[in-house]
Amino acid sequence: MMTRQIDKPDDCREMGSTSALIMAGSRPAGDPMAESRGIAVKALIPVAGKAMLAHVAEALLAHKKISNLYLLAQDFEPFWDNPDTQALKSDDRVIAKTSSATIASSLDSVLEREDMRFPVLITTADNVLLSEQMIGDFLSIAGSADIAIAVVEKKTLLKRYPASQRTWLKLRGGQYSGANLFYFGSPKARQILQYWAAVEQDRKKGWKILTIFGPWLLFLAVTRMLTIDQLASRVGKKLGLKIKIVSMAQAEACIDVDKESDLVMVEQIIESRS
Template identity: 50%
Template sequence: MTKITALLLAGSRPGSDPLAQAAGVPVKPLAPVAGDPMINYPARALLAHPTIGQLIILTQTPDLYAANPATAWLASHPQVRFETSDSGIASTLLGLLDRPDLPFPLLVTTADHVLLDTAMLDQFVAEGQGADIAVAMVERATLLARYPSSRRTWLKFRDGWWSGANLFWFGSAKARAVIALWQEVEQDRKKGWKIIASFGPLVLLGALLRLLGLRSGIARIGRRFGLNARLVAMHKAEACIDADKVEDVTLIEEILRGRPGADGSATGSI
């Protein structure tokens, strides 16, 4: 198959981040998880996957990663390059879609996706094939069956309660229309009803009356924009556990200790 370009979002939002403050680091992706900067985990997972051709790290401060001994390996890796991002995710992506050096498909994830692994990437890449845009999500029952105390932001639909898994697939330039809409609601990403409303009154009404499933809602959004839009319902509960809060890091470190081959040591590079 065509090699995929992976985009790893490692930018900073306006204002201070509590995880970065607690760790005494200038930006959140450098905050340690089990002794290693969190950005190293998804970076290693992406670079180890056979479908990934290149990894582009998007950040406002690329020099911070080159200067940090624990992340300097990224700056010298032959498959990695840093690019300066805008303040918003959607505006950054819109600036990249038309570049000839970034052929489709594009896979986007975040630096706090510490638990990203081969199985998640296998599923997402397989189910994203052929879509113009795909989004990974986890249904609440999947998460709570394994981690009943984990707290997420949920959107309620007829087919369940769903939380984002920080994995996005852009298979063609048709995705531009949806990303432009994303840009409009980016500041309200935690306010589920505003995001749903932005996709039109039928989608909003269906969600409020619990008549619309997430899969059919995403497909309807795709038809509105003349593209193939797809939900990837992730099998692994860990797909929606990102390092967003102190309690998330505690849970993630517990999960990492339980993974095969885990010895509690930081590794620095692949």
């Protein structure tokens, strides 16, 4: 299996065939960025004059491959009261679902619904730079996979944004940062959530999840004896799943808004686009 990086998407799925889900909840301890602004939830922090969630929801709902959109959060009143996001309440394509104690359990409760239509693209409300091109590229490569995970290679990011600082997973042949884009191609992909639940508090530490799959796999990864595709293949075989790694061509795919410096960079990028 080889990581593919593309510049133009292949139209491999019919129009409106993919569900989308945005994780827009709050951290148990609260978010410093939201609290410093007196805002109820991080997803409503204004970015370039518009709430984070509005940027992401608009990008997904405008894409021809997206059929409907699930919103996952603890409380929706702040969204329905905000002028940037209140229209989502009356949009027939938007389904609001209250989240539970953890990310993994919240996702599982939505994905197990009888009316859930697979495949499902999952992202976060702070993925503000999500674009039509990113969505199309990611879905076209994800294809028939059970699970697809988007990453950005270090050289791709630093070539365009040399000052950007990210958390890197170092493997044979490259270093990678997560892009907050995930793809569940079928219901059986839900089984990965039990592993996600075990490590989600350390999700910024890319190696942490590997401890679950045994010391040998962890050893091969940390000694950089495996490429990222070989690693995905081995994990997939253990789970009986087809896992794809999608190396995004757009450096912006891994730039979300986690801290104040990210917000400054994202607003500069949006301004340059316009």
